[in-house]
Amino acid sequence: MKWAVIVFPGSNCDRDAAAAIRDVTGDQADLVWHDQSDLSRYDAIVLPGGFSYGDYLRSGAIARFSPAVEAVKREAERGKLVLGICNGFQVLTESHLLPGALLRNDNLQFRCEMTELVVANNQSPFTSGYQLGERIRVPIAHGEGRYVADGDLVSALESSNRVAFTYPHNPNGSLHDIAGILNDKGNVLGLMPHPERAVTEWMDSLDGRRMFLSMHRYMKEAGGLVGANGNANS
Amino acid sequence: MLELTATQIRDEKIYRSLGLTDAEYDQVIAKLGRLPNYVEAGIFGVLWSEHCSYKSSKAHLRKFPTTGPQVLQGPGENAGVVDIGDGLAVAFKMESHNHPSAVEPFQGAATGVGGILRDIFTMGARPIAFLNSLRFGPLDDARTRYLFEQVVAGIGGYGNCVGIPTVAGEVQFSPTYHGNPLVNAMCVGLLQSDQIVTGTATGVGNPVFVVGARTGRDGIHGATFASAEDPHEKERSAVQVGDPFLGKLLMEACLELIASGAVVGIQDMGAAGLTSSSAEMASRAGGGIEMVLDDVPVRETEMTPYEMMLSESQERMLVVLERGREEVAFEIFRRYGLEVANVGRVTDDGRLRLLFKGEVVADMPVAALVDEAPVYEREAAPWSPVVAHSIPTDLAIAEAWMKLLAHPSVADKRWVYRQYDTSVRASTVLGPGHDAALVKVPGVDKAVAMATDGNSRYVYLNPRRGGQIAVAEAVRNLATVGAKPLAITNCLNFGNPEKPEIMRQLSDAIEGMAQACEALGTPVVSGNVSLYNETRGVDIQPTPVVGAIGVLDGIGHRVPSAPKVAGEHTSLWLLGREDESLDGTLYGELVCDGPAGDAPYLNLDEEARLHQLLQQLSSQSLLEAAHDVSEGGIAVTLAEICIGSGRGTELSLPADVHAHGWLFSEAQGRVIVAVQAANEQAVQRLAAAAFVPAKRIGVLEGAEIRVRQSGKTLATMSLQALTAAYEEAIPSFFNTLQPTATITKQSSGQ
Numbered sequence: 003m004k005w006a007v008i009v010f011p012g013s014n015c016d017r018d019a020a021a022a023i024r025d026v027t028g029d030q031a032d033l034v035w036h037d038q039s040d041l042s043r044y045d046a047i048v049l050p051g052g053f054s055y056g057d058y059l060r061s062g063a064i065a066r067f068s069p070a071v072e073a074v075k076r077e078a079e080r081g082k083l084v085l086g087i088c089n090g091f092q093v094l095t096e097s098h099l100l101p102g103a104l105l106r107n108d109n110l111q112f113r114c115e116m117t118e119l120v121v122a123n124n125q126s127p128f129t130s131g132y133q134l135g136e137r138i139r140v141p142i143a144h145g146e147g148r149y150v151a152d153g154d155l156v157s158a159l160e161s162s163n164r165v166a167f168t169y170p171h172n173p174n175g176s177l178h179d180i181a182g183i184l185n186d187k188g189n190v191l192g193l194m195p196h197p198e199r200a201v202t203e204w205m206d207s208l209d210g211r212r213m214f215l216s217m218h219r220y221m222k223e224a225g226g227l228v229g230a231n232g233n234a235n236s
Numbered sequence: 237m238l239e240l241t242a243t244q245i246r247d248e249k250i251y252r253s254l255g256l257t258d259a260e261y262d263q264v265i266a267k268l269g270r271l272p273n274y275v276e277a278g279i280f281g282v283l284w285s286e287h288c289s290y291k292s293s294k295a296h297l298r299k300f301p302t303t304g305p306q307v308l309q310g311p312g313e314n315a316g317v318v319d320i321g322d323g324l325a326v327a328f329k330m331e332s333h334n335h336p337s338a339v340e341p342f343q344g345a346a347t348g349v350g351g352i353l354r355d356i357f358t359m360g361a362r363p364i365a366f367l368n369s370l371r372f373g374p375l376d377d378a379r380t381r382y383l384f385e386q387v388v389a390g391i392g393g394y395g396n397c398v399g400i401p402t403v404a405g406e407v408q409f410s411p412t413y414h415g416n417p418l419v420n421a422m423c424v425g426l427l428q429s430d431q432i433v434t435g436t437a438t439g440v441g442n443p444v445f446v447v448g449a450r451t452g453r454d455g456i457h458g459a460t461f462a463s464a465e466d467p468h469e470k471e472r473s474a475v476q477v478g479d480p481f482l483g484k485l486l487m488e489a490c491l492e493l494i495a496s497g498a499v500v501g502i503q504d505m506g507a508a509g510l511t512s513s514s515a516e517m518a519s520r521a522g523g524g525i526e527m528v529l530d531d532v533p534v535r536e537t538e539m540t541p542y543e544m545m546l547s548e549s550q551e552r553m554l555v556v557l558e559r560g561r562e563e564v565a566f567e568i569f570r571r572y573g574l575e576v577a578n579v580g581r582v583t584d585d586g587r588l589r590l591l592f593k594g595e596v597v598a599d600m601p602v603a604a605l606v607d608e609a610p611v612y613e614r615e616a617a618p619w620s621p622v623v624a625h626s627i628p629t630d631l632a633i634a635e636a637w638m639k640l641l642a643h644p645s646v647a648d649k650r651w652v653y654r655q656y657d658t659s660v661r662a663s664t665v666l667g668p669g670h671d672a673a674l675v676k677v678p679g680v681d682k683a684v685a686m687a688t689d690g691n692s693r694y695v696y697l698n699p700r701r702g703g704q705i706a707v708a709e710a711v712r713n714l715a716t717v718g719a720k721p722l723a724i725t726n727c728l729n730f731g732n733p734e735k736p737e738i739m740r741q742l743s744d745a746i747e748g749m750a751q752a753c754e755a756l757g758t759p760v761v762s763g764n765v766s767l768y769n770e771t772r773g774v775d776i777q778p779t780p781v782v783g784a785i786g787v788l789d790g791i792g793h794r795v796p797s798a799p800k801v802a803g804e805h806t807s808l809w810l811l812g813r814e815d816e817s818l819d820g821t822l823y824g825e826l827v828c829d830g831p832a833g834d835a836p837y838l839n840l841d842e843e844a845r846l847h848q849l850l851q852q853l854s855s856q857s858l859l860e861a862a863h864d865v866s867e868g869g870i871a872v873t874l875a876e877i878c879i880g881s882g883r884g885t886e887l888s889l890p891a892d893v894h895a896h897g898w899l900f901s902e903a904q905g906r907v908i909v910a911v912q913a914a915n916e917q918a919v920q921r922l923a924a925a926a927f928v929p930a931k932r933i934g935v936l937e938g939a940e941i942r943v944r945q946s947g948k949t950l951a952t953m954s955l956q957a958l959t960a961a962y963e964e965a966i967p968s969f970f971n972t973l974q975p976t977a978t979i980t981k982q983s984s985g986q
Contacts, residue, residue: 011572012481014399018662051660053397056481112392114657115650143396143657196659204665204676204791 003221005031006044008070008090015051015087015198022198023048026211027218039069045221046083047074049090051143051196061104061146062092071097083127083217084190088144091182091192100185100192101159102151107144108175114143116206117195119167119181126184127220128191129166131212138209140195142173147194149176149183159183167193239542242271250274254281260610267604275542275590275598279605282508282546283515286767289609292733293765296743299750300760306722307761312520314355314435314503316761317427318723320787322680325429327361330369330422330688330725330783332766336475337390337419341383345390345419346478347550352423353398354504354553357487360433360494361425364661365675366395368405368421369688369727369781373414375644375969383417385970391421392655397480398487401664402656403673405688408645412692415771420727420764422783424686426677433494435503437517437525437556437582442500444525444580445562446510447569448486448552449479450535455509455548482551482574489572490553496568498561505552511545513554514580515588519606527580529592541590541597556582616743617736622697625832627818629896633943634951636900638961639826640868641875646822647965669880670797671716671864674788683788685719690781691867697820698835699741703748703780705835705904708843709866710782711756715847716862716907718795718854719786721756726763726782731775733767741778742767749780755840756847758784777831792857795850798880798910799860799936805913806860806936808877808885810870811928812846812906813837816897822867823900837903842928846905849926858915858922865906871899873908874934875958878941881910884955885934889945899943910936 005023009016020031031048034041041047054065065071071093078084078099086094094100107113116139121132132138151159156178159165167182174194182193197210245251251261254277264272264280272280286292302310308325309317315329333348349366356363368391373380384407395402400423437444455476493499501521503513510532518525529541535549557565562578569576583589588605590598631639640646653668665674665683672687689710695702707724714721726749731738753759769776788794799806818824819833853859861881865873878884889898911919916932923930941958943951 011485012397014397014484014660015662018660021662052399053481053484056397056479058481111389112396112655112657114396114659115654141659143660145396199659199662201662204794205659205662 003027003029003045003218004043005029005046005048006034006041007031007048007050008036009033010036010052010054010065010068012054012056013050013052013089015196019048019050019087019198022201022210023214026201026214029218034070036068036070039073041073041077046085046217047077049074049086049093051088051090054089054093061089062096065093066097075099078190081187081189083221085128085217086192087196087198088194091194092146094190094192099190100183101155102149104146105148105150106146107148112145113173115141117142117173118170119195120170122165122168123163123184125163126166126188126191128213128216130220131216137170139207140197140200140210142195144194147174147176149180151177162186166191239274239540242273245274245277246271251277251281254278255285256281260284263610267608268600273598275545276600278542278546279511279598279600282511283605284609287507288512290765291610291612292614292767293728293742294611295613296746299746301750301753302759302761304757304759307759308429309432310761311763314358316723316725317359317432318761318785319429320682320684322682323429324677325427326424326684326785327356327359327427328422328424328725328783328785329355329762330420330727330781331355331764332727332729333419333421334417334729334766334769337387338417340475341386342390342393343475343477345387346394347476348419348421349391349394350478350480350483350550351504351506352421353400353483353487356423356425357490358433358435358502358504359425359427360431361427362491363400363423363425363487364663364684365424365673365686366400366402366421367686367688367783368402369690370407371413371418371779372409373411374409377414380414381969387417387419388652388655394478394480394483396657398484399660401658401660402653403658403664403667403675404686407649407652410692412777416769416776418729418779420781422688422725424684424785433499433502434520435517436501436520437523438521439500439558440523440582440584442556442559442582443562443578444527444582445555445557445565445576446532446552446579447555447576448574449482449549450533450575451544451547451552452535452549453539453543453547456543456546476548476550478550485572485574486551486553489568489574492568493565496564498557498564500556500558502553502555505554507548509546509548510554515602515605517554517556518588518602524583524585524587524589524602525580526583526589529590531577531579533575533577541592545590614733614739615736616739619740619744622831625828627824627832628827631827633895633899634953636823637871637875637951637953640822640872641958642961642965643822644966646868646872648963649966651966665791666717666794666796672713672719674717674791674794676791681790683791683794685714685717685786685788686784687713688781688783689713690779692777692779693825693831694820694835695741695745695780696777697831697833699744699778700748701835701838703745704752704840705838706780706782707749707752707756707758708838708840708904710784711758712843712847712864714784714786715850716795716864717788718793718851719788720851721758721784721786721847723761724753724758724782724784726760726780728765729769729776729779729781730767731770735775738775745778745780752840755844793854795854795859795862797861797863798877806910807913807916807932808874808934808936809909809911809919810906810931810933811849811909811923813903813929814893814898814931815901815903816894817901817903818897821869821900821902836901839905843905845926846907846928849923849928850907852922853909853919856918858911858919859909860912861910862907865908867902869900869902870908875941875962877908877910878955879959879962881936883936884938884940885936886942886944887934889943891946895945895950
């Protein structure tokens, strides 16, 4: 499997994500500069954490106009797996690949700490390695991670099983404790916590590994379906 | 724009406002052989400022040991470099940003972080961690809370954005810093040991480039401002504004450019911007530089040569490239969307020559600007000890214990460090909250250990021993997590050097530090001096801050500050002497309302043996945890271990000791370790062989800390109450939203 990790000017978790992917799955993971407009040769795309273009306007607001994000939209449409972590999640909501928005934390501070998550959906390509309702530990590191959406949308997300992770101890004021959501086809996941920072014993958690493993296994099982002929498999 | 003429500068004594004394101005005339014009006088003013020239401290700094087999680059460059084996090296330095942070705390702190970051990647090193050492007045003052909140936000604002974790540091609160906070930032980077890059402008004819941000009018005269007595009187416009996004791009572009091999020399434009970077690079090469200022990219119109040379706009570098390889730089910087402009060339005439609109606007010998800057052997008063207090011991032990834990200098700093990204780069093995941080080195089973420390109370009471302790504590922190200490950097934050009693503090503290560096095998490889830390004539207590670097071989050997899971039979051992003196303690400060007595006990031979022992114990995986005894004494160290492990303990004090002294003494060279029953004998054996006293003082069990002596219970404290006091002390000063659980824990104690 081949993974692309998109690098925007200001991305800063790109190397971490690529290293985690290589370590956990043994797959190839390329760092791809934001000016690339063709991502068709990749099986999965990761939008990493950081401060794309400085995020001085609104997190992810500029990145959505980059050629790479246009390409991400096309590949998502074709059913490829797209994982947005932290700033990557913000880019996904700004570019409307995921609904809702991420606002300033309700405590008005940047927060970095190990956080518990509850697995709310283990049927997706990203979460099949977890038990439903399982509590996992993955660190957060963000100033703008408060998920908001209108009431109907949140109900719809919950009833259609698109909330992937929730916080048992909400660190940022997210609506309904939402930490990560899926798109309607289930091939795009955005989450604020950093699974790439929970992949070795000395990182104090190994729980991020299963996300990359789930994706790897899904792509392998989907085989030619994902990528080669562009069929979604959700 | 009309600039003042050379004769006006002389007759109207304009040079004084540019930072030159009458005597210094006469020296400038002698060195030039004529009157300096406005640009030249301004350049001499900043380069001869305390901040750039170290004129008051230079004579004393020479006492520091700076060499050793591990030292690849000592002081004098942008950062020091030490060898960590496997062909790898670590570049590190600490720098102060005290004066800007007192006026504009967010930007002052942010640009402090940005500046030290550039010093590190300039060496060709990939930055891997930030640390910071902060000092504020008491938090019950609204202005202090504002400064504290904004400094923390500024450090996070820059560090989080550039994607380098802030992994360690300390924050202390004392009335001495009211009005003059200290913000010292340290950065650590990793590089191949044979690929160190320096700030040297060699190769006559090689082109000189300004890269990064455009030059604006911000920060003009920042360096002289930093050397001024009272920053509150000064303009905010002397404070620079940071752009971490640009800083990140500049870092990536410069590292790429350095890797291309086209770079001859590179230097950050920090204090005194284009002036100091060009003069210092030429000075190191023993040559000259000629620049055409019309080619400097500017962000404002009508900028004069004076403004361009003295601007401290952030995120700029001066780069000397190998002639003919300019295209490499153009390609890289264009890709990152950064400015790159050829502004001049390296010469061999030993002069800094500036041209603007076809005219020579400044022409000065580089040696006069840098190497021959004035050095002052300022008068130091004889040392007179602070009046000795007897330290009362009538405060109930449990009450004192709780007060110490709730003192913001001791209390949990999670409120601070959870605002920093501590785990980006996915390399943080031990982050904040441990004695030292450990950052994994990619590709090998190794981690870089790092810590900062510095206690002004000790230095104030006894500058020489206080200086020794500053080094000993920082280095001990490394050994406590299991690492081998290698070298230190420092920030010397002192008051007004024109006062003889301040010079005594500076001189003695440096001597003490130097002795400790010798004894512990940790030379000084970089550093920074910040003087004139005073408000309305009142100086801060002398505050040398030490940043120490070490290496841990085998990250499985790391030792946390509290056992993660306290097993059935985890016992607590005191390594080091038992002591009963309350000299210099935080307890003493609380009951006497100020520093009291002498500095605490320290013996450098004992200290060195303890460090050796700790490394042995960790390499044999005999410790569950280790935590050094510092502020608040055994009482605080023990409480922190108990809070961290979620278990209490019972202490039985020897019958013949004074309980307050035994619990609250801050005697140095001591560590409490947690040991499993199976390893107790081995620990005892190794301690005995190292001639380090080892005494079993308790077992981790129960939900209370209980203190007994001669069959009597002296104090009983629930772990819950201790934890609440410890964790809520700092948040209780702020109105930020707390998790509900924390709010309800605050019981009404009226």
